[in-house]
Amino acid sequence: MTADTSVRFREFKMPDVGEGLTEAEILSWYVKPGDTVTDGQVVCEVETAKAAVELPIPYDGVVHELRFGEGTTVDVGTSIITIDVAPGSGPAEEPAAAEPPAASVPTPTAPAEEAEEEKPKGRQPVLVGYGVAESSTKRRPRKQAAPAPEQSAAAAIQAEMNGHGAAPAAPEDRPRPLAKPPVRKLAKDLGIDLATVTPTGPDGIITREDVHAAAAPAPAPAAEAVPAPAPAPEAVPVTAGARETRVPIKGVRKATAAAMVGSAFTAPHVTEFVTVDVTRTMKLVEELKADKDMAGLRVNPLLLIAKALLVAIRRNPEVNAAWDEAAQEIVLKHYVNLGIAAATPRGLIVPNIKDAHDKTLPELASALGDLVATAREGKTTPAAMQGGTVTITNVGVFGVDTGTPILNPGESAILAVGAIKLQPWVHKGKIKPRQVTTLALSFDHRLVDGELGSKVLADIAAVLEQPKRLITWA
Template sequence: MTTMTEASVREFKMPDVGEGLTEAEILKWYVQAGDTVTDGQVVCEVETAKAAVELPIPYDGVVRELRFPEGTTVDVGTAIISVDVAGGAPAAPETPAEAPEASAAPDASKAPEKKPEGRQPVLVGYGVAASSTKRRPRKGPEVPVQQASVAIQTELNGHGPATTSPAATEQPRPLAKPPVRKLAKDLGVDLTTVIPSGPDGVITREDVHAAATPAEAPAPEPAVMQTPVSAAAAPTASYDAARETRVPVKGVRKATAAAMVGSAFTAPHVTEFVTVDVTRTLKLVEELKQDKDLQGLRVNPLLLIAKALLVAIKRNPDINASWDEANQEIVLKHYVNLGIAAATPRGLIVPNIKDAHTKTLPQLAESLGELVATAKEGRTSPAAMQGGTVTITNVGVFGVDTGTPILPPGEAAILAVGAIKLQPWVHKGKVKARQVTTLALSFDHRLVDGELGSKVLADVAAVLEQPKKLITWA
């Protein structure tokens, strides 16, 4: 009787809802133990390093257990909910490539059974990722990593070279996130020699720094330090809960921070500026709001700025490119996925409008409206933030004149738009009050030289100063 009961329980594991993401935080459960669920029903909302996503359950049954409370960060491939499937057959593991859960009892009857087709856990709006079971094959066989770590530690402790079994001779690729790999490369550290301290054998930034710093005697305390404070007690002694608040960096904010650091220290940034009279653009915006083809759509200066940038890219297509470090090639894109930087409660995200270069003005307005609304609701999908080719960030909404934006990883250019203000301006030989803004274009100097960057920025400014150029240049 016990065997039949256990055989009817299925475990839904945390899927990889992005491309190679390793973890996600459970934001909210929509079900509780004892609730009845149906195939495709959303059971929880999770936040990855890219977005908040709702997860549907892939079968019918009754919830037996929620494995983790809200606010817990869970590794991809870990069971997060178990469901009792009434009259169901024994369930095969969700991810055969990974090691079985420690709590799962071995059952010989389950071994030959294969998972029915079409029943894999999928994300709303996404098909089944055929390669999802291949993204983390390292996690199962942890023995080689542990053996390698023991061997390295033995040698560091001065006991001579450590002997390893033939199985441990061929070490798997060290587990480390891209920013950590970049840091190791910059510091000249071989990741295969680093002892990992992160969960599941993942190498952290601290591990790399420790490997890069030779063992030295502790530096003497400064003269003003009368009583040494232990490392364990230091954080507690210096933290005043009444005067400080500490916020864990995770999810979107953590990913954004890592991406920006990686971009800033990988791509040589150059930023150019131009101040432009946009009075005619603002007048055109007011006229377009009355256009019947644009009724109900989001019509604002950002719409025409986006169109102006698309026109400039059409006239200077080499700006729409990326740098392939592995192959030492410049990749010219024949499409424009226009990114729009959006500030959300979870941090800065940059969703993009796919194939923006093919859209008419009404279509572009509709896409912008949907992008902004989805971002504010926190429902931007991971797919919407992948594949961007060039980006606009509107810092003017915060009342600042402009900025020097950091490139999103993999893009060659980003345009910052400053606040539009009424300023004295020489117009037709006379000083008049005009609507003026400052644009800043940051670009990757490996791909874009000063001439190309200047042409793009000048073309954007020309369109905004004389919007009629949209007719002749578009």
Template sequence: MAAAPQRYREFKMPDVGEGLTEAEILKWHVQPGDTVSDGQVVVEVETAKAAVELPIPFDGTVRELLWAEGDTVDVGSPIITVDTTPGAPEEAPAAPAPAPQAAAEPAPEAAGEPAPAPAAEQPAARQPVLVGYGVSTAATKRRPRKPVAAVPEPAPAPEAAPAPPAPPAPAGDGRPLAKPPVRKLAKDLGIDLRAVRPTGPDGTVTREDVQAAAAPAPEAAPAPAPQPEEAVPGQQPAERPGERRVPIRGVRKATAQAMVDSAFTAPHVTEFITVDVTRTMKLVARLKDDPDLAGVRINPLLIIARALLLALRRNPDAHAAWDEANQEIVYKETVNLGIAAATPRGLLVPNIKDAGRKSLAELATALSDLVTTAREGRTTPADMQGGTVTITNVGVFGVDSGTPILNPGESAILAVGAIKAQPWVHKGKVKPRQVTTLALSFDHRLIDGALGSRLLADVAAVLEHPRRLLTWG
């Protein structure tokens, strides 16, 4: 009896990051019938804003994919079933038909078969390992339950007609037959699967069965409007003319939750400063021609990042975190600099670990790699954990400024506006100069107005006179 559980193995959704509870199936790389080997990538999932490829830890043949692309799966839930001994026969019983009532009877000794063959076949026909994921060929041939409940002789008593609503008895482990997504839906809706009338093959409870059981009674309110705002949980509301509904999942879901957590936890303050960055733009042009930096991507963001790192070094109290549980302020020495990157999948904020200790060339390389990796969808959960302060460059979209929301757990975020030629008073005369607006949002529990103003002013001072990169460094 122990052979069946070992043959069909389940691969469960792992926790690919710290504290993650669910992941979305992005793409299956295998299909039922495919051969897989230990370490082979079988599925790509998205969680905590990162796309992660999952390798399977054993060999075999894919029997069933338990979730579809686009489904959100809880960590620990089975996602794929694999036959680890694909060469072995399915062990279908030769003659299950003689006594259908005996098949429904759980006690084998009550049947009283004269020959030992049926008793030997009994464990193979029940196969409890497949409950919830589809039944084997043996179980399919062995369950003539619906013909029995069809009431072939209705003449004696009309009361026999209501018998079909009773769900068939569960097989093997006492649970009704249903796939994991259907079980989760029933749990979310508070529906007892044992009370649901199954309509699927071999008495399997389907998603439609659960939704039908959860639907309100038709006589409750036939005349009034159906009130779509109070639809049963788990049911997709119908789209109205002129609108389009998209499930909240993946990057959008993670970003929304993070922004809500931050906005309603940390009291935000945003300060602005407009600065002449003409000298910084000239420095960028010179660095691009520097042979020592050949092959390194040089842009204004590099100098802005360097300026923020220098300003944090001059104002270390601004680099901190609020520990609510322990009622402590945690001052941090290592700067993990987050860079907001727009990608086809949404906004990602990976960070450069220990950015403050990198040289200009190392920082430039790290920035380039970070953005490239994010846009190619190869950012890992580790790349986005542990950030301490962030830069968001809204200027690339032609925007002058904004009021950015902090990433949860960080003390500050700097928004950089578009750099434009504007009339500016320079050395007593109005001249066209390269000008931008910086906006610094910070956690007012950690940073008061004076400290926040000094931090922002120091960033602006470096960008206005970039020689301070040397004199202040």
């Protein structure tokens, strides 16, 4: 009976949704015991030290048990939900739990009756955060021919547990290519067969760029629907007359704190400041808002500040680098993944725009709009926060004049943008009211000396003072 039970009940384990993370907190369950689920259906949302991620289930069946309650932090590799993949086959013994559940909601089962199911074929390695590749878990009629002696039931179950079938898949049963759900949707929208796309992502994963490359010169896809925001965490109750409230440090906030402490005490920070007249830039922003080529795009001062930073990096490429302590090398990067610091209910995150240096102004505006919208919805993926090279943090939105930003680990520079205010300014020999802001550039003094840092900051200021340099210097 043990073999049949293990085939009937499938355990879905907490995957590594953030490249090496060891735990994740279950934020919310979207299913309950007794609900019917299908392969690829999202069953819960979890939060890691990097982001909130929705987890799809890789099985068809009925939810048998939720092994942990909402708010529980679970180690990667621990079973979090049990699925009955053959609910119509009659009663069966409950599966043995991998470890004692912390907050489970069990569903009672009846006395045992043997159930039979054909072993799934062609299972593939787990795709980070998205379960396993498509496979068949549907019951089929009992075959008349007896199984070969060397392929016993125990061996079949062991092969399933190890993620391998008993025999290589036939061409018609070849597993689907590895790609995350948003990438599959993009390919569907563009009419691209993923089997024809050459993957460039880690472990053979197909990326959005791979799909776009396969679709070229097809028109850009329609914008993906933004999922409904996750429910905000409940506020910590405050007892009347209480003098203190303690809030657990976990998830994104915990990771941010550790990263900032590590950066502050590892990289020797230097910060330089400049105050600049951005009146012409503000006028250009208003003109761009009325430009038909920018219709529907997010146009604001941050867009032109980002473009100014990219121009400054092009003129001073040595600032776009990283320090490799293990190899004792400076890594010069020939691409710019532009990070934008975003405040969210879960803490500060810094997603980045991949290959921002190659984007036109409309493309950069579109990418900024998508990045901000996704961050506000709390749906930023771990991949979107990896690989940044330089960052912009806009403290001006809070009415702050400037600050001394701390570098993101692995990056060489970060630009803080202060509030843009109407101030008296000497313009053409006369004191006039002008739009003025203060910029602060922090950089890693191991990589960037004072001369290079000053050149970069001066170039950013020059572009914002005379935005026509976006054309002449580009």
